[in-house]
Amino acid sequence: MKTALAVGxxxxxxxxxxxxxxxxxxLLMLPFMAYAIVLLGLNLLFGYTGLVSxxxxxxxxxxxxxxxxxxxxxxxxxxxxxxxxxxxxxxxVAVPVAALCVRxxxxxxxxxxxxxxxxxxxxxxxxxxxxxxxxxxPFLRPALLGRSLDAMPKIxxxxxxxxxxxxxxxxxxxxxxxxxxxxxxxxxxxTIRDNPVKAETxxxxxxxxxxxxxxxSAIYAAVGGALLGPPTGxxxxxxxxxxxSGNIVFMTLLGGFTSFFGPVVGAFVFIYLQNxxxxxxxxxxxxxxxxxxxxxxxxxxxxxxxxTRRRPALTGRA
Amino acid sequence: xxxRLEGVAVAHAVNVLLSxxxxxxxxxxxAAGLQVxxxxxxxxxxxxxxxxxxxxxxxxxxxxxxxxxxxxxxxxIVPLALAGLAVGAVGVVVERGLLRFxxxxxxxxxxxxxFAIVLMMEDAIRLTWGTAPRSTGGLYLAYGxxxxxxxxxxxxxxxxxxxxxxxxxxxxxxxxxTAFGRIIRATADNREMAEALGVDMRRVYAxxxxxxxxxxxxxxxLVIPATAAMSEMGIELIVEAFAVVVIGGLGSMRGAFxxxxxxxxxxxxxxxVYPELEMLLIYLIVIxxxxxxxxxxxxxxxx
Numbered sequence: 001m002k003t004a005l006a007v008g009x010x011x012x013x014x015x016x017x018x019x020x021x022x023x024x025x026x027l028l029m030l031p032f033m034a035y036a037i038v039l040l041g042l043n044l045l046f047g048y049t050g051l052v053s054x055x056x057x058x059x060x061x062x063x064x065x066x067x068x069x070x071x072x073x074x075x076x077x078x079x080x081x082x083x084x085x086x087x088x089x090x091x092x093v094a095v096p097v098a099a100l101c102v103r104x105x106x107x108x109x110x111x112x113x114x115x116x117x118x119x120x121x122x123x124x125x126x127x128x129x130x131x132x133x134x135x136x137x138p139f140l141r142p143a144l145l146g147r148s149l150d151a152m153p154k155i156x157x158x159x160x161x162x163x164x165x166x167x168x169x170x171x172x173x174x175x176x177x178x179x180x181x182x183x184x185x186x187x188x189x190x191t192i193r194d195n196p197v198k199a200e201t202x203x204x205x206x207x208x209x210x211x212x213x214x215x216x217s218a219i220y221a222a223v224g225g226a227l228l229g230p231p232t233g234x235x236x237x238x239x240x241x242x243x244x245s246g247n248i249v250f251m252t253l254l255g256g257f258t259s260f261f262g263p264v265v266g267a268f269v270f271i272y273l274q275n276x277x278x279x280x281x282x283x284x285x286x287x288x289x290x291x292x293x294x295x296x297x298x299x300x301x302x303x304x305x306x307x308t309r310r311r312p313a314l315t316g317r318a
Numbered sequence: 319x320x321x322r323l324e325g326v327a328v329a330h331a332v333n334v335l336l337s338x339x340x341x342x343x344x345x346x347x348x349a350a351g352l353q354v355x356x357x358x359x360x361x362x363x364x365x366x367x368x369x370x371x372x373x374x375x376x377x378x379x380x381x382x383x384x385x386x387x388x389x390x391x392x393x394x395i396v397p398l399a400l401a402g403l404a405v406g407a408v409g410v411v412v413e414r415g416l417l418r419f420x421x422x423x424x425x426x427x428x429x430x431x432x433f434a435i436v437l438m439m440e441d442a443i444r445l446t447w448g449t450a451p452r453s454t455g456g457l458y459l460a461y462g463x464x465x466x467x468x469x470x471x472x473x474x475x476x477x478x479x480x481x482x483x484x485x486x487x488x489x490x491x492x493x494x495x496t497a498f499g500r501i502i503r504a505t506a507d508n509r510e511m512a513e514a515l516g517v518d519m520r521r522v523y524a525x526x527x528x529x530x531x532x533x534x535x536x537x538x539x540l541v542i543p544a545t546a547a548m549s550e551m552g553i554e555l556i557v558e559a560f561a562v563v564v565i566g567g568l569g570s571m572r573g574a575f576x577x578x579x580x581x582x583x584x585x586x587x588x589x590x591v592y593p594e595l596e597m598l599l600i601y602l603i604v605i606x607x608x609x610x611x612x613x614x615x616x617x618x619x620x621x
Contacts, residue, residue, distance in 0.1 A: 052426045100609050106425050107362055111564060112608045118557050119601040126594040243553055246364075246433045253430060283445055289437030296431045297419045 007261065014167055018159050025272075026159045027231065032271045033166040034227035039252050039263035040177045041220020046249065047257035048181055049213045050193030051102075054110045054245045055117030058097075059090050059218040061124060061240030063225030064139070065131060068235045071140035079142035079165065079230075083223055090222025091215055098214035102207050105196075114242055121240040136236030139229035158231055166227055173220060174264075180216065181260065189213055250292055256302025265304055329468030334590045335583065336466070340475040340544070342582025343482030347537030348555060349562040349574040350489060351530035357506040357569035358526045360425070361417070364432040366534045367556025368439035369409070373538025374547040375443055376405040378452045381543075391460045394543075395477065398454075402539025406532025413527040421523070436553060444549045451546040458543040478540050485533075486575055493571065502526060506569065558597070561604045567614025576615060 014033075018026050038060060045051050063086035070076040070085060101112045124131045131137060141150060141157065144165050149157050180186050188209050191199040196206050229235050238244065247270075255266020270288075277284040299306055352366045380401030381394050389397070412435060420431045461473035493499040504512040505522055513519050538551075562581050566573025581600055588595040607614060 052429070054429075100605070104608075104612065107429070107568075108608065108612055110426070110429060111362075111560070112605065114557070114560065115564070115601050115604045115608060119598065119605065122597045122601060126596065126598060242557055243436075246430075246436075249430065250433070283441040285437040286441035286445065289434045289439075289441070292434035292437065293416055293431060296423075296427050296434065297416075300423075300427060 003261070010261075011167075011171065015164075018163055023155060023159055026163065027155075028271055028275055030158060030163065030166060030231040031228060032268050033170045034224045035248070035251065035267040035271065036170055036224075036264045037173045037227065038221045038224030038248060039255075039267050040173055041217035041224070042248055043252055043257055043260075043263045044177065044181065044189070044213050044220075045217040046252055047259075047262070048186060048193060049189045049210055051105065051109050051210060051214070052249060053101075053113040053214075053217075054242065054249065055113030055115070056217070056221050056248060057240045057242065057244035058113075058117040058120040059094065059221035060225035060228065060244065060248075061120060061235075061237070062086070062089055062093055063222030063227075064229045064235040064239050065124065065137065066222070067142070067226040067229045068137035068139040071142060072138050077140065077143045077148065078146065079144050080146075082142055082226055083169065086222040086226040087219045090218045094215045094218030098211050098218070102210035102214055114245070117240065117242055117245050121237055121242070124237045124240055131237070134237055136234050139233055139235050141233075142230055162230060169223070169227065173223065177220070178260065185209070185212070250288070252302075253292070253295055253300070254302055256304035258301045259304045259308070262302050262304040266302060269303060325468050330590070332467045332469040333471070334586045336469070336471050336475060336479075338583035338586030339479050339579075340582075341585065342578040343479045344537045344541045345555075345558060345562050345582055346482055346486065346574055346578035347533050347540070348559045349566070349578055350486070350571060351533035351537075352559055352563050353566075353569055353571055353574045354489075354502070354533070355527055355530040356563070357571075358502055359417075359421070359523055361428045361432065362425075362568075363530065364429065364556055365412070365435035365439060366530065366559060367552035367554070368436050368443075369406075369531045369534035369552075370538035370541075370555050371443055371547070371549065371552030372408065372439060373402045373405055373535030374542040374551060375447050375452060375538075376401050376535070377539030377542045378454055378547050379447075380539075381454045381457060385457070391457060394454070394457050394460060395474075398539050398543070399481075399536065402536040403532055405539075406528060406535045408535075409528035409531025410524055412531070413524050417527065418520075418523070436556075440549055440552065443552075447547070447549075449549060451548045453546040454543045472544070474543055478544075481540065485536075486571075489571060498525070558600070561597075561600050564604045564614060565607050567616040570614065570616040573614050573616035 014029065017029055038056070042053065042056055045053055066086045066089050067082045070082050076082070097113075097116050101109055101116070104112055125134060128134075141154075143149065144161050149161055152160070181189075188199065188204045191202065191204060192206050192209055200206050225239065228239070251266040251270045252263045253266070254270055255264065255268075256262030274284050274288065277287055281287075295302065301309065348366055348370050351369070352363055355361055355363045355366075377398050380397045384394060384397040385391065416431060416435065417428075420428050458474055459472055461477065463470050463472050464476075465471075491499075493502060501512065501517055501522060504515075505517060505519070509519070538547075558581060562577035563574060564577070565580055566575070566577030580603070584599060584603070585596060588599050
């Protein structure tokens with residue numbers, strides 16, 4: 001009930017933001033919503049299945065490049081088509097990658113995903129005829145719901161139609177993910193995370209469930225990646241670099257991987273805090289690195305964990 | 319005519335091989351640091367690359383100071399190597415200050431802690447040395463060049479290759495013949511048993527991590543006359559060192575040696591034959607090794 005209230009307030013706040021907040025802050029909401037979608041997927045793997053990928057930037061890059069390629073080279077501008085292609089491509093690439101990766105856990109899983117991520121990164125960087133190399137590829141303004149909005153000024157487009165479109169996709173993605181984690185499939189994943197041997201003896205196919213979780217998370221990352229493109233109008237290989245994979249795991253941990261909305265909170269705090277820090281000093285990594293160290297040591301269940309953990313203590317004292 | 323063509327082909331091959339060996343020498347040092355830490359502490363230390371970058375910058379500063387103080391250019395490698403080794407002491411600070419808090423945690427959190435160190439070190443370097451690339455200027459060719467089979471090779475490269483080989487032998491001796499080496503191998507093999515037999519884990523961990531750090535910083539210091547120090551060099555090198563240890567086998571010193579040779583030489587060949595392939599080929603091998611033989615070519619052997 002409390003969660004429902006918080007989510008309702010959250011959605012209302014996001015929806016109202018363009019009416020009250022400054023354009024600058026509204027524009028920052030766009031990468032936040034894109035990352036929120038990525039992280040909802042990543043956390044199915046991290047929080048719910050217990051597998052930490054260090055290569056999910058691959059799928060972000062894949063989705064972003066799919067959109068850039070479609071708008072620039074194939075002259076397809078419909079965002080619905082772009083998102084569907086990104087999702088399909090994400091799934092297509094994830095199938096062989098997941099099939100190989102889910103045979104391993106822990107550090108070997110992390111290393112294999114890292115290797116696949118770097119493989120894709122070098123591909124994007126080196127095959128510049130297709131990808132534009134380190135300069136990247138333009139992501140032309142997509143049409144929304146079949147309507148070309150090229151005539152609009154860029155800012156109006158981004159804080160208006162594109163903003164609410166992103167919010168719609170995020171809401172849909174969250175709803176679907178909520179259903180997934182609360183389905184029998186989601187319960188199986190949690191069982192696998194807590195005790196894979198027990199899960200196997202209960203008749204749950206551990207590798208198959210890990211495989212599906214991986215593919216779903218890849219689809220989410222690709223869709224979120226595609227939504228990252230239009231605000232900047234360009235996609236480049238750094239989207240697929242290994243530090244980007246590390247950063248999205250960081251965001252998930254920052255918000256709290258043990259709760260459903262933790263990663264969404266993490267994306268929000270990461271993006272706004274990073275912007276604020278960078279407006280004061282250019283050394284955001286120094287501060288964020290220290291923050292990550294503190295989280296790892298003192299608050300492994302993140303910001304959401306801090307809030308929910310304190311509550312029983314307070315009631316206990318009263 | 320034919321003979322001349324043959325001569326050119328040989329010279330080219332020697333060039334490729336030696337540039338590959340030079341790169342392999344540096345990769346070996348960083349990968350060895352990664353291996354010794356993983357072997358004993360079971361932590362995959364992403365910050366090894368950052369230590370390498372730190373060593374490079376400190377090396378540039380030390381050489382700059384040395385030349386400014388009027389030291390003979392021919393001996394610049396002495397302050398360079400000493401500075402590289404000395405700054406390895408930062409390892410003990412990182413280990414005592416950060417890493418020791420996560421020893422009883424899940425591997426994932428240990429990995430993320432080293433990622434936190436990567437982030438901090440990258441900006442700490444920018445803060446100290448600025449964002450512009452730094453180099454040691456013309457000292458690279460202070461030892462001149464030699465002609466080997468028609469190829470022109472900077473003597474400095476040969477010095478680094480020899481130094482790296484010597485360090486490899488020294489590590490081998492340390493692990494196989496000394497009391498400290500026996501403790502390292504025992505800990506890598508069975509931590510609880512080693513502890514039960516009276517090994518002070520706190521000191522072993524601090525020493526091992528410092529050793530791993532010093533190997534990285536020394537690697538960075540040695541490479542720097544041949545290139546320029548940039549703040550991103552750490553995060554770029556760590557993924558190559560990662561490829562080295564996966565191919566060779568995690569935790570194995572012999573693996574680091576063979577892996578470094580494989581990656582260094584294959585990369586040099588790929589660059590000269592088909593530059594697009596460069597690291598692509600390496601990552602394909604990494605994936606193939608992880609899938610077919612996850613413990614690597616020399617996996618299983620302790621430290």
